[in-house]
Amino acid sequence: MLKTLLARVREYKLPSILTPLCMVGEVFMEVLIPLIMASLIDKGINGNDGQGDLNHIYITAGLLVVCCLLSLLAGFGGGKFGAIASTGFAKNLRRDMFHKVQEYSFENIDKFSTASLVTRLTSDVTRVQDAYQMILRIAVRSPITLIFSLIMAFSINGKISTVFLIAIPILAVGLLLIMTKAHPVFERVFKRYDKLNSVVQENVSGMRVVKAFVREEHEIEKFKGVSKSIFDDFCYAEKVLAFNGPLMQLCVYGGMIAISWLGAKAIVVESALTTGELMSLMTYAMQILMSLMMLSMIFVMLTMARASMERICEVLDEESSLKNPENPITEVKNGAVRFKGVSFAYRKGGSLSLTDINLDIKSGETVGIIGGTGSSKSTLVQLIPRLYDVTEGCVEVGGYDVRSYDIDSLRNEVAMVLQKNVLFSGTIKDNLRWGNAEATDEELVRVCKLACADEFITSFPDGYDTYIERGGTNVSGGQKQRLCIARALLKKPKILILDDSTSAVDTATDAKIRKAFREEIPETTKFIIAQRISSVQDADKIIVIDGGKINGVGTHEELLASNEIYKEVYYSQQKGGDDNG
Ligand SMILES: Nc1ncnc2c1ncn2[C@@H]1O[C@H](COP(=O)(O)OP(=O)(O)O)[C@@H](O)[C@H]1O
Ligand SMILES: [Mg+2]
Structure with a gap:
């Protein structure tokens, strides 16, 4: 299935490669910035035996500005290329699907309903487009941030960083539970969407008949039913997903408190840590947990997009049941x-x-x-x-x-x-x-x-x-x-x-x-x-x-x-x- 879809990236391969590269650049800068900050505080403000080192402050501050600008540039590039790549990909998908439908024989058309073909060409493609952009940008960014930040955190202070080894599994298990509960609901919702579309389409195209038979009430009831079931399902799915927030906050603030406590002890009692290092640790902690959060979001997107990808591939892989023969006759002699x-x-x-x-x-x-x-x-x-x-x-x-x-x-x-x-x-x-x-x-x-x-x-x-x-x-x-x-x-x-x-x-x-x-x-x-x-x-x-x-x-x-x-x-x-x- 992925092969069928990825073959449609075609002329948008370059932006598809540039996007993750930009994201890697952005992550690199983001990881670098806390390090420079630590140096600014420890060597610049607190350095020189507490007198402060103005020269060092100037240099590091300048470096910070450059890093920030580069990060901004990379982020901008990632956003721009990501948008080009994903919309281009969607354009190609739609084009190929449309061309394929033109080739369909009556028999092929009988197989898909009109409403379903319309949904596949519109909202399903949009969903895949969003997922593609997410993957190019965040799916590359988050794991790299996670790994970089972990390495940096551990290199600053291994003992305190063990906090992550506790917080990450808790978050992961919690997210997994949420996902497994939400996923089947989402799958069901998309099938209902098809139903909703066919109800709307049938009604709008048959409006005159509906009016002639005074069936408006009946049609409204039918619409209400489908609409209500989508509402209920979405409410439930979102309710489950809403646990994401508190869980994440629990882990973030828990982690912060643990790091502050351990860090304070390390600074005051053991003198094994500097204030600047503690600051950086905090920043890494945020980045680590945020990237986990992002990964969980991608997971949701992908589960949502998978159903759409399958539906698109069905259209693309459908073979026309009527084929021209090897050496076709091109002239019809008479009307017998x-x-x-x-x-x-x-x-x-x-x-x-x-x-x-x-x-x-x-x-x-x-x-x-x-x-x-x-x-x-x-x-x-x-x-x-x-x-x-x-x-x-x-x-x-x-x-x-x-x-x-x-x-x-x-x-x-x-x-x-x-x-x-x-x-x-x-x-x-x-x-x-x-x-x-x-x-x-x-x-x-x-x-x-x-x-x-x-x-x-x-x-x-x-x-x-x-x-x-x-x-x-x-x-x-x-x-x-x-x-x-x-x-x-x-x-x-x-x-x-x-x-x-x-x-x-x-x-x-x-x-x-x-x-x-x-x-x-x-x-x-x-x-x-x-x-x-x-x-x-x-x-x-x-x-x-x-x-x-x-x-x-x-x-x-x-x-x-x-x-x-x-x-x-x-x-x-x-x-x-x-x-x-
Ligand atoms: N696209 C189709 N798919 C499946 N069955 C069909 C299709 N079109 C017609 N039929 C069936 O074939 C039979 C003959 O239909 P049709 O040829 O349209 O009849 P007529 O034109 O004489 O009214 C009917 O039983 C109908 O249900
Ligand atoms: Mg007929």
């Missing part, structure tokens, strides 16, 4: 589609969503697909642009298995208007040009006329430059569908798949769109999934699908004569008027 004994399951070993599908569709045909919700209509057509790979059998486009094509070339020739279609924020023109970045304005108008979108676009005050809000909330469902169809047409595909793409368009416009297709793009193979029989009845072939199996294939007349499901759907729609699908 053939399914040969195709079975498909969304999860390996899971239940089959499609069973033994055999179809033979010639280039240029119009194919209607009819079936109840959940009968696997969308699943069937998703196999054509290879959004998923078949579990068994094979799907051929233009006479070759879809798996032998270069994925991008295949998808450029197979345009699909998804059932859950999305417009992105930007002008109508921007959105249309997703289909073909080089399309001229005349082409845009031509495809919009085909999709019956031109009429409403020109009625907007800004026409084709009308700004579409995020998620396409400022156009109606039917308008959105027509824009999505136009966008797909701009690709000039050999195969066009409309997955329930005219459900929100009135029947007359629907018929107009189909007529335009027939006349303007006769050589394109068209798949039309629809709820209304009227949308498919003039197709060359209609496929009736039920429970993932083909129930019947034929023209409108043939199916009406032979297929029970088709007959039933047809007559029920005749009775209720044909617009209730």
Whole structure:
């Protein structure tokens, strides 16, 4: 896991090395300063038989100033390089994760929820960034301070320094106890964060539905529940961590008293210590205990960051389940589609969503697909642009298995208007040009006329430059569908798949769109999934699908004569008027 993460430091290796170096410099100065102080007091103020040595005072004071400045400089450098290294590292992590997500197949995306991907890319990365900075600065600094200070303290007076040998274990055991109690709570809290994020995300993106169903109260309750559990857990964790302070103070003040007492005795009774040396000892004592404190904080940070690191690595290590073949075919010859004994399951070993599908569709045909919700209509057509790979059998486009094509070339020739279609924020023109970045304005108008979108676009005050809000909330469902169809047409595909793409368009416009297709793009193979029989009845072939199996294939007349499901759907729609699908 560390290897995966550290590989992302890349161009920030230099600051990552400079930071700890600066910290070592800072520590060195900090250790040196008490020594110089001792000399200043003992030789300068108290020296010369109590007369004081002004010359020595000047020299040591000057040295002190230089050391302080150097320490300041090193501290500043450490802070600056540390910030560059950690934010750079985070930037690289985010970049790599984002690129990886772009490579994901539909199957990969099914595995992570959107909320979880968002949390991983944002707060998890931030947590790792903080931990990285801490490690570079304090994880190097604290142990060095600890060791240096201990050595210095022992070199001044070994007997008194044994106080540390008692205080350190007490502090260590206390911290360990606190940590082991707090750690599992933190792990739990981060999982709850995911939950909180998904609740918020679901609510915000589905705000309109929530309002329409007057479910605000319910949503608020749901949020309260998750929020409360995070509050409780954090309170508990912080309560445990709060023992850190008193424990540390106990050790520091206990140590101070012990050192003062032993030191005073050593000065007065044994004359084995000078006042200056006692001062330095005190300073070292503070430094030793502070660095222990810092180490304990790093420990907390690391336990918190470990969960995040794992979650980031999961994203980075996920292999796209769709790979280009060795020598891919880059040209799709025609729009013929053939399914040969195709079975498909969304999860390996899971239940089959499609069973033994055999179809033979010639280039240029119009194919209607009819079936109840959940009968696997969308699943069937998703196999054509290879959004998923078949579990068994094979799907051929233009006479070759879809798996032998270069994925991008295949998808450029197979345009699909998804059932859950999305417009992105930007002008109508921007959105249309997703289909073909080089399309001229005349082409845009031509495809919009085909999709019956031109009429409403020109009625907007800004026409084709009308700004579409995020998620396409400022156009109606039917308008959105027509824009999505136009966008797909701009690709000039050999195969066009409309997955329930005219459900929100009135029947007359629907018929107009189909007529335009027939006349303007006769050589394109068209798949039309629809709820209304009227949308498919003039197709060359209609496929009736039920429970993932083909129930019947034929023209409108043939199916009406032979297929029970088709007959039933047809007559029920005749009775209720044909617009209730
Ligand atoms: N991404 C997915 N992961 C797992 N199961 C899915 C996924 N999409 C659809 N399914 C399942 O496959 C079946 C067929 O769904 P779908 O093809 O969307 O039906 P239709 O388009 O005919 O309404 C359903 O039982 C549905 O639950
Ligand atoms: Mg569907």
